[in-house]
Amino acid sequence: MIYLYLKATHIVFVVTWFAGLFYMVRLFIYSTESVQKQEPEKSILSKQLLLMQSRLWYIITWPSAIITLFLGGWLAYLMNYWQQPWFHVKLTLVIGLYIYHIICGRLHQQMARGIFKYTSKQYRIWNEISTLFLFAIVFVVVLKNAFSWIWGVAGIVALGILLMLGIKLYKTLRKDD
Template sequence: MDLYNYLKALHLIFVITWFAGLFYIVRLFVYHAEAVDKPEPEQGILINQYKLMSRRLWNIITWPSAILASVFAFWMLFFTPMGKAWLAMPWMHIKLGFVFLLYVYHLKCHQIFKQLQRDQIKYSASFFRLWNEGATLLLFAIVFIVILKSTLSWIFGVLGLFGLAILLMIGIKAYKRYREKHPNA
C-alpha cells in the first residue's frame, strides 16, 4: 500500500503541473495573438518574448508533466492490486475517457504552439480565451468523477458540466465587453 500512495502522490503532483502548464500556455497564446496588433518595435519584442516563454513552458514543464503523470498513472493502474480493481469499475472507464479528451486537447495545444513558433497565427485572442476553458471543463469533469466515483448521478453530473460551460462562456463575454469599454484594464 505504501508504494501505491507514493505513486498516487507523484501522479497528482504531475497532474497539477500539467494543468498549470496547459492553463498558462493558452494565456501565452492569447498574449501572442494580441501582440500582432501592436506597432513595431513593440510587436517584435513581445512576440519573441512570448515564443521564448512558450517554448520553455511547453518543453520544460508541460510535456514532461504530461508524460510523468501518465507514467505514474499506468504504474498505479497496471502494476498495483488497487489499480487493477479500479480498472474494473465503470467510473474509471469514464474518467479515462475524459483523460483521452485531455490528451486530444494537449495535442491540439501542441499544434497551435508549433504554428505560433513559426509565426503562423490562425486564431484570434478571443478564440484562445474560449479555448482556455476546455482545460477547465476537463479538470472539473475528471476531479468530480474521481472524488464522487459511482455516487455521482451521471445525469446531474453532465448537466452540471454544461452549466459550468455556460457560466464560463457568460463570464468570457462579460470580460470581453469590459475590455472593450476599458482597453487599458
C-alpha cells in the same frame, strides 16, 4: 504505502500539467495580441512570448503530461482500476485531455512559424476547455460509483455556460477601458 506515494506524486504532476496547459493558452492569447502591436513592440513581445511558450511547453507541460500518464498507469495497475466502470469514464476524459494537449502543441508550432489562425477571444474560449476537463475528471475520480450522470452532465454544461458568460463579461468590461 507505495500507493500513497504514487498517488501524491501523480497528483503533483497532474497539477503541473494543468498549470502548463492553462498558462500555455494564456500565452497564445498574449502572442496573438502582440502581433497586432506596432514595431518595435510587436517584435520584442512576439519573440519573448514565443520563447516563454517553448520553455513552458518542453520543460514543464510535456514532461508533466508524460509523468502523469506513467504514474496514472502504474496506479491503475496496482489498484486494478481497469475493472471499475468509473475508471473507463475517467480514461475517456483523459484521452480527450491528451488530444487537447496535442492540439495545443500544434497551435504552438503554428505560432512559432508565424501563423496566427485564431483570435484572442477564440483562445479564451479554448482555454476553458481544459477547465471543463479538470472539473469532469476530478468529479469522476472523487465520486466514483456515487456519481450521478444526470447531475454530473448538467453540472459540466452549466459550468461551460458560466465560463462562456464570464468570457463575454470580460470582453464587455475590457471594451469599457
